[in-house]
Amino acid sequence: MVEPAMQLVNVEKHIGKKHIIKGLNFSIYPGEVFGFLGPNGAGKTTTIRMMVGLMNITKGDVLIQGKSIQSDFKQAIREVGAIVENPEMYPFMSGWKNLIHYSRMIPGITQDRMKEVIQLVGLEKAVHEKVGRYSLGMRQRLGIAQALLHKPSILILDEPTNGLDPAGIKEIRHYIRRLAEEDNVAVIVSSHLLAEMELMCDRIGIIKNGELIAVNEVHEDDAMDKTQEVHILAEPLDKAKEVITASFGTDVQLKDNQLIVSLDRATIPKVIKELALQEIAIFGVQAHKTNLEDKFMAVIGENAIE
Amino acid sequence: MSNFLQLVRNENMKLYAKKGTWAMVIILTLLVLAGGFIAKFMDDTTTKEYGDNWREEMQQEMAEAEQNPDSYINVDKNTYYLENDIEPQSYGAMQFAYENTGMASIITLLTIIVAGGILATEFNQGTIKLLLIRPVSRLKILASKYVTVLLFALTLLVILFVWSWIVGAILFGVNGMNPSAVIYQMAGYAQVNLLSEIGIELGLSLVNLIMMATFAFMISTIFRNSSMAIGFAIFLMFAGNLVINFVGQYDWAKYILFVNTDLSQYREGFGGPLLEGMSLSFSITVLLVYYIIFIVASWLSFIKRDVAGQ
Ligand SMILES: Nc1ncnc2c1ncn2[C@@H]1O[C@H](COP(=O)(O)OP(=O)(O)OP(=O)(O)O)[C@@H](O)[C@H]1O
Ligand SMILES: [Mg+2]
Numbered sequence A: 001m002v003e004p005a006m007q008l009v010n011v012e013k014h015i016g017k018k019h020i021i022k023g024l025n026f027s028i029y030p031g032e033v034f035g036f037l038g039p040n041g042a043g044k045t046t047t048i049r050m051m052v053g054l055m056n057i058t059k060g061d062v063l064i065q066g067k068s069i070q071s072d073f074k075q076a077i078r079e080v081g082a083i084v085e086n087p088e089m090y091p092f093m094s095g096w097k098n099l100i101h102y103s104r105m106i107p108g109i110t111q112d113r114m115k116e117v118i119q120l121v122g123l124e125k126a127v128h129e130k131v132g133r134y135s136l137g138m139r140q141r142l143g144i145a146q147a148l149l150h151k152p153s154i155l156i157l158d159e160p161t162n163g164l165d166p167a168g169i170k171e172i173r174h175y176i177r178r179l180a181e182e183d184n185v186a187v188i189v190s191s192h193l194l195a196e197m198e199l200m201c202d203r204i205g206i207i208k209n210g211e212l213i214a215v216n217e218v219h220e221d222d223a224m225d226k227t228q229e230v231h232i233l234a235e236p237l238d239k240a241k242e243v244i245t246a247s248f249g250t251d252v253q254l255k256d257n258q259l260i261v262s263l264d265r266a267t268i269p270k271v272i273k274e275l276a277l278q279e280i281a282i283f284g285v286q287a288h289k290t291n292l293e294d295k296f297m298a299v300i301g302e303n304a305i306e
Numbered sequence B: 001m002s003n004f005l006q007l008v009r010n011e012n013m014k015l016y017a018k019k020g021t022w023a024m025v026i027i028l029t030l031l032v033l034a035g036g037f038i039a040k041f042m043d044d045t046t047t048k049e050y051g052d053n054w055r056e057e058m059q060q061e062m063a064e065a066e067q068n069p070d071s072y073i074n075v076d077k078n079t080y081y082l083e084n085d086i087e088p089q090s091y092g093a094m095q096f097a098y099e100n101t102g103m104a105s106i107i108t109l110l111t112i113i114v115a116g117g118i119l120a121t122e123f124n125q126g127t128i129k130l131l132l133i134r135p136v137s138r139l140k141i142l143a144s145k146y147v148t149v150l151l152f153a154l155t156l157l158v159i160l161f162v163w164s165w166i167v168g169a170i171l172f173g174v175n176g177m178n179p180s181a182v183i184y185q186m187a188g189y190a191q192v193n194l195l196s197e198i199g200i201e202l203g204l205s206l207v208n209l210i211m212m213a214t215f216a217f218m219i220s221t222i223f224r225n226s227s228m229a230i231g232f233a234i235f236l237m238f239a240g241n242l243v244i245n246f247v248g249q250y251d252w253a254k255y256i257l258f259v260n261t262d263l264s265q266y267r268e269g270f271g272g273p274l275l276e277g278m279s280l281s282f283s284i285t286v287l288l289v290y291y292i293i294f295i296v297a298s299w300l301s302f303i304k305r306d307v308a309g310q
Helices: A044-051 A073-077 A096-105 A111-120 A135-147 A166-183 A194-200 A217-222 A237-248 A266-279 A288-299 B002-016 B017-039 B053-069 B074-083 B095-116 B119-127 B128-132 B139-173 B196-225 B226-247 B252-254 B257-261 B281-305
Strands: A006-015 A019-029 A035-036 A059-064 A080-083 A155-159 A186-191 A201-208 A212-218 A227-235 A254-255 A257-262 A281-288 B180-185 B188-193
Touching: A019 A044, A019 A059, A035 A044, A035 A111, A035 A166, A035 A194, A044 A059, A044 A080, A044 A155, A044 A186, A059 A073, A073 A111, A080 A135, A096 A111, A096 A135, A096 B002, A111 A135, A135 A166, A155 A166, A166 A186, A166 A194, A186 A194, A186 A288, A186 B002, A194 A201, A194 B128, A201 B226, A212 A217, A212 B252, A227 A237, A227 A266, A237 A254, A237 A257, A237 A266, A257 A266, A266 A281, A288 B281, B002 B017, B002 B139, B017 B095, B053 B074, B095 B119, B095 B139, B095 B180, B095 B226, B119 B128, B128 B139, B139 B196, B139 B281, B180 B196, B188 B196, B196 B226, B196 B257, B196 B281, B226 B252, B226 B257, B252 B257, B252 B281, B257 B281
Parallel strands: A035 A186, A035 A201, A080 A155, A155 A186
Antiparallel strands: A006 A019, A006 A059, A201 A212, A227 A257, A227 A281, A254 A257, B180 B188
């Protein structure tokens, strides 16, 4: 059994009379990317602030590599690199000076290491410019560089893709996967976008109103016998519907000019092949990961911020 | 400990990376320069030089003054020279540096601005979050900022003295390395050694400076707002002396901070304590108590409190 990199034990937070976090229990393991998903105001940032010791924990504890962030702050935080909300740096100094600043706070960070992280995030060209002139994407990159300086075993990123363009998002996803897979870093990423999380996380925990509603493996849907809801865009629709009902005996619904059908993962290619053989034009096939999406939609769907 | 040194280096790097800090240094140097030009070209009394027969010159001046009451001649000062048979030394760099010790109150003002902003801007900018998630205790971070404020004040005091001396040397020439002068003190004129007088003046103004800067630092740690801290401290600095006029008759007035910050009241020839019941040791005790309260209050409000959004 692998020891968890980070463990939340019954973590609660009260601010004034508000009960913001209501007893969180979960663990994050080395080498995994854990998604922390929830609507605005769910308590993601508050939880992250407690994980890194910026906020006091009202009840419970956060253990980082077995050390309490409350009673053993220095030893615990040494393991952590983080961005909390926006990656705010000193705008009147260059990216390089900002990194020097953080490197002086932890012994043993060499200039070579600084250059290494700058290269990793692709900031070589801009690093000597003032941070005040950086674009949001460049600041996110510098934020990640700052978090990686001391080779933390846990990386916490609060909405790291906030404000990034698609290319930037893809790049960040790429670093995160690489850090988890190659360096065995435990990564915690928060977001309110399910689709984005599914692409980079191994597990996703859904939080709402300070409570953890579900924790799911992202790839459990990849099992071949798992039933998924498949949306098919094809022409002509009627014929396609007939073909699927006739050949696979499943119930097909027609909605918004799409066919919606529940299929085992293994059956999806067979259906496509059959439709193609019948000379039906297929414009799109989309398999939905029902499990997580349903749960998340149930949460988000209400669209309520309390 | 080297860990702490690194923190102080960081704070200094941030402080001097700001244009505003340099603007303060430049303002100070320009003020000294302007003072120098005014003394050189517009003010004849202070820079007046006497020849070998200075006794006659002085007596002649006094005679003129008697006939013309509007004259700028300082009769008391001349009398002091003549009675004590002190040959007036010509005005030089050290004299000018001595006259600029009054600029220490400008330095106090500038230090208040730095003290009020050094922590609060970390909160405003949101950089406090990345600062506090390092394996360094909050106490050390707070202390490194406080030490940086004091270093800034010391730097400005050194700049004030050295720059005044340089400007004085260029405009008025150097009149020996350790000259003396006759200056006015509360009880009348006296001859003093200029270098030690400069040291005493700056040292005493440092007391007021440290108290006000520490006060601003405390307000900014508690309220995490620099304009509030700066505003409060400057207001108190100016209002403090007025307040004394209103409450001076009460017994508790002697416990007010501002009554005690000016320790020069206890110097010989400076008119004695401001209020009844005060003495040097009394004032030092009062100052220490205030100082400890300021420091402990900033410490307590910083080490445990949540760092949440604005
Ligand atoms: N300092 C505070 N005082 C009072 N309430 C607070 C404070 N900080 C956060 N809250 C409340 O806690 C709840 C959770 O806020 P939090 O910032 O953790 O949400 P989040 O999940 O990060 O949301 P978002 O997706 O918008 O970033 C919100 O309802 C917020 O109003
Ligand atoms: Mg948030």
